[in-house]
């Protein structure tokens with residue numbers, strides 16, 4: 001999660017395509033192509049082609065795929081492996097991206113997902129031949145229910161935002177069943193952008209609740225805002241300030257008294273394992289990001305999985321498909337779910353991610369999960385404490401698994417949060433989330449996770465301190481970072497001003 | 512716990528720095544009532560070997576795989592050979608363990624690969640611009656209808672082909688269920704050809720028509736008269752959306768863009784992703800440049816760094832939830848980036864010729880299979896041109912499938928559940944993974960059930 005800061009572009013718009021390619025960057029695959037090269041030997045070859053065109057009729061067929069790559073297998077491999085070397089990744093660098101939970105991704109989980117019994121299983125296989133997969137899903141549902149303190153779980157959503165949509169549509173369906181749909185959903189000003197976006201998609205109007213200046217939501221504010229038109233409050237806990245919402249139980253009670261529901265965004269579940277259960281807080285719905293708390297890899301932006309868990313009164317509304325055990329003991333997908341909100345996607349869910357998360361939960365166990373949250377909280381508290389003299393906390397409240405810090409460099413030397421982030425890259429660290437939450441000016445949101453050692457934190461803290469001191473002594477050095485990467489500062493403003501979103505054969509070749 | 516590096520000394524030293532005595536002191540601000548009930552009732556953690564044994568056992572319970580059945584299942588998810596190089600690329604930790612490329616300087620691997628993905632999807636679909644990926648084909652189709660509405664906010668009628676994949680139709684219904692101003696209507700298919708009848712759109716061809724959504728190929732494997740449909744929709748001023756679940760077809764078939772389609776979406780699983788019981792695959796989404804600001808999802812654009820080097824970064828983010836919040840074009844944040852990388856690697860390897868040849872091979876084998884079945888007394892259900900799957904008619908699909916299964920063959924998907932009018936039909940899918948011997952076995956196992 002990050003929010004771009006407006007910077008001034010130094011690239012004239014017409015020059016976007018007129019660039020050089022440093023020795024360390026990589027040509028586009030299209031530029032590496034030459035007619036006649038191939039990266040696979042396709043079965044059937046040209047013989048099939050003539051036959052297929054005859055079968056289909058030439059009028060249905062295209063002549064060619066203009067500009068498509070033509071490279072050999074070794075070229076393809078080198079191209080992508082060299083590209084990979086231009087990326088930072090959690091396996092290689094400390095990656096304290098707040099709200100994203102960049103924890104260690106055990107290789108075993110990938111290996112388990114690629115077992116042929118899982119990887120080669122067709123989603124339309126007859127269910128009596130797919131019982132292993134359904135059993136895994138049933139066990140994962142049960143484990144997530146136990147962890148969150150909820151009654152029922154759907155594994156269908158593909159990501160957190162997809163789970164949000166499911167949850168909000170369920171709120172609608174529940175209300176419709178009770179006789180009328182309320183218009184409004186309350187969202188605190190610290191909320192992640194997907195929350196209001198999901199509300200719009202689910203047909204709700206967003207009402208913004210103001211957080212206390214110390215960064216949490218007060219029950220009084222909810223009592224003031226909630227009325228007969230309020231369907232729900234959607235709140236992240238711990239919130240995006242890293243603060244456990246201290247009045248959450250009172251807030252839940254106030255909502256329920258007014259006939260409204262509590263939707264808990266569980267993106268920050270990594271603070272809550274064995275610490276506090278959403279179900280006990282009074283949540284009616286919570287979504288969980290398996291790609292955060294449950295260690296499925298982020299993959300450069302997905303795929304993930306966003307299961308949604310509910311209390312019993314909302315179970316009938318869970319999305320399709322829904323697992324059910326038949327009288328003969330076999331697992332199946334329930335056919336008749338008249339109150340369900342319906343499907344959110346094709347087939348059953350991001351099953352490959354479910355295998356990884358289940359593998360992770362087995363490895364951790366109930367005790368290991370509880371340790372994970374405690375150590376994640378310890379790491380964040382330690383970083384916060386040690387950085388406090390140069391980067392004070394945005395709030396005096398105690399924090400959970402992440403902390404939001406600020407700084408005075410902008411006022412003192414015109415060095416921005418973005419500059420600090422870019423300079424961190426020079427020291428080999430991925431920066432924290434920046435400029436989020438929106439309520440904190442120039443925020444630096446640090447989430448170390450439990451899988452990073454004290455030594456790594458100390459190194460990171462030392463780099464942060466050094467950058468602060470550099471910013472005072474030598475601000476230009478920070479403002480023009482990064483210096484040690486294969487690329488310098490990327491001009492994002494120029495990219496937006498004249499969008500060039502694909503390669504075309506007539507593009508100038510950069511070399 | 513092997514994933515947590517802290518020694519007791521580390522913990523003690525860190526607590527001392529923070530100024531508290533015990534770990535649980537860090538939780539004092541969490542209401543005690545909640546903490547007291549928070550224990551997780553799950554067994555203790557397991558060794559790697561124990562976890563592997565447990566999951567290997569579950570995997571073995573998937574007899575569709577472990578019993579070695581020959582499979583003719585398709586229906587939106589396809590069995591294709593995946594070159595080993597694809598996995599060698601997609602298992603690189605630099606790709607696997609990175610986040611969305613917010614910090615462009617530290618993400619050029621992801622951003623450039625996705626720029627290449629966008630280019631290849633644009634080339635395949637014959638459209639001008641493609642986004643960085645969606646969750647899957649069905650949710651991409653739903654997002655396409657929402658985009659159409661942003662382009663044409665005054666129109667309300669969404670005509671959905673009945674021959675569009677049932678899961679896609681259901682997903683569109685869910686996405687639109689909470690929104691006002693949509694009238695969903697169904698465009699029937701011709702019972703003889705299995706294709707959507709362009710004439711059936713005539714009653715809706717007026718200034719209320721927002722869009723038409725058709726499969727290409729459709730849910731019966733039939734190749735729709737996309738050009739005619741797009742022309743009819745365009746005449747009414749509406750938007751044509753094509754949804755492709757088997758994008759290998761685009762290697763050989765005319766591109767949606769060339770046929771007048773405005774938004775082309777689909778499922779990219781065929782391009783280098785294993786079946787994985789239905790996910791994750793990757794949704795693709797392509798449109799015209801004039802409407803790029805109405806597109807959902809992330810976009811990568813080309814730019815330069817401050818040394819004049821070519822570089823790539825996320826762009827046009829003002830459409831997105833993290834900037835625009837409740838006025839964003841979509842709520843999507845995490846997408847299916849690593850799957851888009853798999854597709855990029857796969858398409859690079861297949862290349863200009865290989866993709867076309869493989870598509871042709873699928874057409875040829877499916878046609879052979881249909882001929883073999885016909886010779887065994889099984890009639891095709893439709894007579895429209897098809898890509899790599901087709902429907903057949905049998906007296907009793909459940910019995911026919913059971914008989915095939917007993918002979919070691921998963922013969923296809925019964926259509927009765929989603930199409931009562933096709934209660935006697937089975938969808939059979941043939942790809943390059945099926946040998947001629949398997950095709951013979953399929954025909955033998957079904958002989959006489961027609």
Ligand SMILES: Cc1ncc(COP(=O)(O)O)c(C=O)c1O
Pocket residue numbers: 001099100159160161162192194195236240265267268289304306843844845
């Ligand atoms: C607090 C919060 N809510 C929701 C989301 C959305 O989750 P996803 O990216 O999986 O859709 C995120 C992550 O980006 C988040 O940090």
